[in-house]
Amino acid sequence: METRDRFNRPLRNLRLSVTDRCNLRCQYCMPEEHYTWLPREHLLSFEEISALVDAFIDVGVDKVRLTGGEPLLRRDLPALIRLLAAKPAIGDLALTTNGVLLAEQAEALRAAGLQRITVSLDTLNPERFTALTRRHDLDRVHTGIAAASSVFGALKLDTVVIREVNDRELIALVEYARTVHAEIRFIEYMDVGGATHWTREAVVSRAEILETLEQHYGRIEPILERHSAPAERFALPDGTTFGIIASTTAPFCADCDRSRVTADGMWFRCLYASEGTDLRAPLRGGASRDELSGILRTGWQQRADRGAEARLASRTREPLVPLSTLKSNPHLEMHTRGG
Ligand code: SF4
Numbered sequence: 001m002e003t004r005d006r007f008n009r010p011l012r013n014l015r016l017s018v019t020d021r022c023n024l025r026c027q028y029c030m031p032e033e034h035y036t037w038l039p040r041e042h043l044l045s046f047e048e049i050s051a052l053v054d055a056f057i058d059v060g061v062d063k064v065r066l067t068g069g070e071p072l073l074r075r076d077l078p079a080l081i082r083l084l085a086a087k088p089a090i091g092d093l094a095l096t097t098n099g100v101l102l103a104e105q106a107e108a109l110r111a112a113g114l115q116r117i118t119v120s121l122d123t124l125n126p127e128r129f130t131a132l133t134r135r136h137d138l139d140r141v142h143t144g145i146a147a148a149s150s151v152f153g154a155l156k157l158d159t160v161v162i163r164e165v166n167d168r169e170l171i172a173l174v175e176y177a178r179t180v181h182a183e184i185r186f187i188e189y190m191d192v193g194g195a196t197h198w199t200r201e202a203v204v205s206r207a208e209i210l211e212t213l214e215q216h217y218g219r220i221e222p223i224l225e226r227h228s229a230p231a232e233r234f235a236l237p238d239g240t241t242f243g244i245i246a247s248t249t250a251p252f253c254a255d256c257d258r259s260r261v262t263a264d265g266m267w268f269r270c271l272y273a274s275e276g277t278d279l280r281a282p283l284r285g286g287a288s289r290d291e292l293s294g295i296l297r298t299g300w301q302q303r304a305d306r307g308a309e310a311r312l313a314s315r316t317r318e319p320l321v322p323l324s325t326l327k328s329n330p331h332l333e334m335h336t337r338g339g
């Protein structure tokens with residue numbers, strides 16, 4: 001049964017983090033040297049995640065996206081995908097990955113029932129990749145994208161655009177996406193928890209991205225479609241489509257039907273929320289499916305979050321959470337919430 005929040009937004013879309021660990025250290029998400037990890041014994045088992053998803057289904061969820069950290073680091077992930085794919089109410093089962101482990105896992109993910117895949121790719125330049133991620137894995141990402149392209153047919157690429165870092169690669173990335181049958185989405189750099197190096201000056205806005213692409217390709221047409229997905233989509237003169245996720249300069253909170261659960265069962269109703277709801281305690285305390293969905297229904301009905309809009313309106317725009325606070329509360333980190 002559908003549940004709506006204070007702004008009449010339904011709860012439909014669940015982003016499920018299956019681990020807070022990652023094998024990359026992207027500057028816009030994990031720029032620090034050391035992190036406080038979630039205790040392993042707190043991580044939900046696949047059966048616990050499946051039980052939680054059943055409760056979310058009861059309050060209207062029909063889309064699930066698996067995230068991390070890096071979800072492909074979670075051992076035997078296809079077993080979880082099989083559990084979720086077996087639920088008729090879940091009409092859309094997707095995953096976001098950095099692609100480093102994708103080549104060896106693409107077929108097993110597909111065979112388990114995964115429907116869609118998004119790969120994060122911020123640059124085509126090996127030196128820049130290493131500067132951005134502090135790893136040397138660009139080749140493995142390319143191999144992973146090629147494997148996913150052949151196994152899934154179509155895929156999405158996500159690129160976080162940062163000024164003076166990769167903002168001169170927009171056209172090269174559009175061209176690359178064509179070659180791997182992918183639709184690329186350019187994401188504005190967000191001042192979320194964990195983005196401790198974020199500055200307003202480093203943000204390349206939706207308007208600038210469109211201007212750069214229009215100067216090169218000619219007139220760009222917006223694709224008018226009614227949906228709650230974060231990406232606005234556009235078409236180039238030759239019909240090639242791409243997206244822009246402009247959470248920083250043009251927030252889309254009005255239609256937001258998304259919420260997130262961390263790998264240890266903390267439920268956040270907004271990416272910018274400072275407080276979450278612990279679902280692990282009632283789950284491990286023997287709460288029934290109805291009791292769990294009751295917690296979700298009440299929690300969602302009280303939801304009034306419009307975090308990105310509030311950030312846009314705030315005068316003193318600097319990183320959302322100070323480093324010292326992140327150290328004491330890893331749930332405030334974007335890599336723990338799954339972006
Ligand atoms: S900032 Fe919060 S309310 Fe706004 S779109 Fe993101 S998750 Fe939704």
